[in-house]
Amino acid sequence: MSEIRVLHMYADMLDLYGDCGNMEIIKYRCEKRGISCVIDRYSLDSEMPDFSSYDIIYIGGGADLEQQHISADLLRCREQIKAAYEGGTFLFLICGGYQLMGKYYRDADGNDIPGLGLFDYFTVAPSSRKMRCIGNVVIRTTFTGATVDVVGFENHGGQTQGVKAPLGEVLCGNGNCSKSRYEGYYEKNVIATYMHGPCLSKNPEISDYIIGYCIDRQNGAHTELAKLDDTLEHDCRRVMTERLLKK
């Protein structure tokens, strides 16, 4: 039986808008297919894990205070995370997790919180804490090989700039910056996004892209994943896209 190993970082601190739900969904969709899914947690008081031994590294989003708390610890893990990423481990990053993998995060007071610098983008928070990108988002994606309009919920002050390869095109909502054209960051083994909701709840194609990537990487060849009954998920997304794109 195949097994997917996930390292969920800072689950006790970075869990905004149901981000932990993404783990429940990945596990659910693995187990429905007879793939075992082991989720280990890493947090401030954990021992340094072997990052490269994981198929997926997952980081959610958090309030500013929590993000400040973890940033120094995350930097301590930089080389190991970088090596895992270069070795093909999948990075799945939401909101704060997304921001912290870039060059830096400049907060509302102008202080820089250094990121891991794995990617070229950087994030600047507006000087007013009231200016936030909040609401439902719909983005058009093609990275799964098909055109899929995915739905999520964004709430971020930070404006992420210098994104070379976005995850999708914004049809409704803000995206990386206020009223921007694109949302998220994408590489073959990286999905970084501002979409909470949790992100995977209405978008089974993203879950399956991540699971499929991990299985293919283990097998060294493409394997077709067993189909699951996603009627509820698709109905859920259809209700939202119809409502949001109608306007």
Add this chain to the structure above:
Amino acid sequence: MNRLLILIGKIIVGMLRLFGRNAGNLPGIILWHLTGGKCCKMFKVDCPIIAVTGTNGKTSVTNCVAQLFEQSGKKIIINKEGNNLDTGICSLLLRYCDGSGKVDADYLILETDESHVPVVYSQMKLETLVVLDFFRDQLDRNGEMETLIQKINGFCKTFSGNLILNGDDPNTARLGKANPDDRNVKYFRAERYAFATDKIFEASEGRFCPFCGEPLVYDFYQYSHIGRFACLKCGFGNYEPYITASSIDLEKPVFTADGHEYSPKLNSIYNVYNMTAVAAVAKLYGIAQEITDNVISNYTVNNGRMETFVLGDRLTTLNLAKNPVGANMTLRVMNEMNGEKELLFVLNDNVADGLDVSWIWDINFSIFERVTRVVTSGTRAYDIAVRIKCAGFDPANIIVRPDLDEAVEELARTEGRKFVIANYTAVQPARSALKRYISSHGGKCDE
């Protein structure tokens, strides 16, 4: 100028009433614009103001505190309809003030929205502030949780009145340190109850000491992040409680506070905290013991908070859940009950709900015991269906009925015990749908 504004306000209130409209918020909104955002400033309030704020329990505690004074023969003004923003409070006072803006009462008892505490009480002098708890709730309206606490903390820095705080909630208790000169900070707390846990059971906020950043250490968790906590580094959490609920037995239900036994009607740990806050206010204001007794032992709710309906012959309990804590509490009550049961979950995403529904992922559905079927409804019926499915519940037993009447019909179709959970804007429509079912199919409800 003041008189003119008051006159305009009173005319609007009068006209709305003439057309049979409840003047809940609109007069305040108009005056808010006319006064440049300072719509509470024009009133002359000489009597003490007691405000109650927090995420959960505001309405209950405000009503009970009002009863303490009312039964003591005092003239009080209270925002009963829950109009708890500055504009709602302005509309309320417009109805009760004279032409010069003078408000005639012995006490103003005001439920106040968390984010509006600094707004309202920078304009009117507050005597006592009761803060119950801070949970994730409508995050996108208030910005993040920390921003909200910072706002109230900023207000507390210069506030020297009575501050009654939930000492078992680190998010709330930290306000006690905002103004080191305020000697009127009073903490209420509760001893461990039967279903308290050693480990945290539900998703929560505030894991770290807000003063030194150390992880907080807990003796026990009552629910969510409410429990006996302390910071081992700076000592945050070590304080002398003003009043403590002990010997809590929810089977009866009874609890003891300040050496006096109370027998409330509602049997949740929530209610124990709320009533302990009420007892703290009673103690502070020297309310007669028999009045406090009377208020605490008779308080019950009839507005979708553990409200009972009988659909035909199916006993049904409806409970409001604005956030995961509220929903988890209903699931606990369901689990603590033997026999099979079915759940209807009504989920809306209107503006007052906070637009976002992802909080449902913080509900611990994996604890479901003997739940045989789930019906979902509301504007986000599918979201809650997906959530329950991914918790491992067989999707074959999940039925989505976005229309509420169809959902209630579906729920009542089978025999057995029923529960209904509805979020903020869903609770009143859910009550109406349950009543419609009862009026066409028989059964009974409390009213």
